[in-house]
Amino acid sequence: MIKSEIRSTVLNSLKRYDATAKSHPRVLDAECEFVLHQMIGEVFRMSPHSLQRYTKRYGYTVALAVSTEAPTGIYYTTLPENILVLPDKASGVRRVATPTQTSIKFYPMDQREWDLVAYGSYVNTVKDQIGYIVTPTRVEYYGMTGAVQTSGVRMDLLIPFSKYADTDVVLYPEHIIEEEGKSKGFIDRVVDRLLAKPQTVDLSDQNKDKEE
């Protein structure tokens, strides 16, 4: 489903409190965002390899640039979008690759590993392995090569619901939970959260789009 359809489905699943049955899209999106992140977390615990299926792809048409930070010499790519944060090293950056499909080169690592590996290890002498470290705003690289820097990279990211365009297909996890005798998937859980909120009955229809 595209994002606007999800929002519409949620809206039409809610009880109508006033003449316009209006719930602000931002409120709906916030609940969708919460549930999406929660369910992505559940997938991570159940089967982390499956997370790849819920990513949005970046750099496939035009490769993402690999830059060099002048004072430190660190190679990095600025994240093209905010990501969901997950507990493993890859976090919301589930895959980094070169624009042309080759053998795997990029592996997630953390800063601690970078420090240990660079200090002296066999890994430091083995070629064709590039480590990527996910930070809040950018992805930093260990072992970046000139050729890869020139070609740029592409990334598969897990992003928050709010960062999808209205026309983007949002691939939400399809697993369901059993709760109070009912099977609940993504939409049900969003609606449940909205129903659980106290809402003012707006008999004067002040919630309409514009003043008449």
Place this chain on the structure above:
Amino acid sequence: MATNALISINEAVTRYMLKFKLPTEDAFIYTEHACDALRELHLYDLPNLVTTKIAVSALGIIEMPADLIGFNGLYVFVGGYKWKFTYNDNLITTTTITGGAETQDEDYGEGVAVKDPKTDTYGGVGGVNDYYYKIDWKARRIFVDGITSDTVVLEYVSSGIELTGTTYIPVMALPVIDSYLKWKESYWIPGQERYADMREKSYNNAVMKVRNFVEAMTYDEWRDLLLSLTTMAPLR
């Protein structure tokens, strides 16, 4: 044509992660352990000796290659065959610094040629050699007698981890790498410590397989061995 007999160390690691459905986030840890496993294989099990021509200095000293972890032999070539140097524990392995330069002081026996008692009459003892060597592991030097300012052949065991190119392993050693990684991951994956002993046995079994294969003789070798023990005689 079948698949290659050599694969890169990276490939060994990616194959392992594929086969055991592992996340790629531990790739660097697995790579480090795979290199350890390869070094052990080179040192103890594989017949992968490095043979290289190496210079003997004017003082009769050979500087060890940086990747030498095990010494196998020193040779000169005579008549198409290797002529092996003889180990002599009594060679002098000190030098003297004179005016900032490394020299040898004959007063201390440094650089003095070994004189074997030689006789060509009956009753003469064997063990007379033209070339001797002694290794100073601390200084990573080999002192030789009988040859200076020349080139000899050194056979040695390397770590096998390439500094400048791709590191390859024989594909027959892949089960050893796999079982080594499985064993070692017992120590960092929570809850798997109890499998460590069992996995160590599995690793040892894999090593023995490789060792048996490496040490095994072909049919021709067995046949030659048996024939070399027999003597032809006329049939009467």
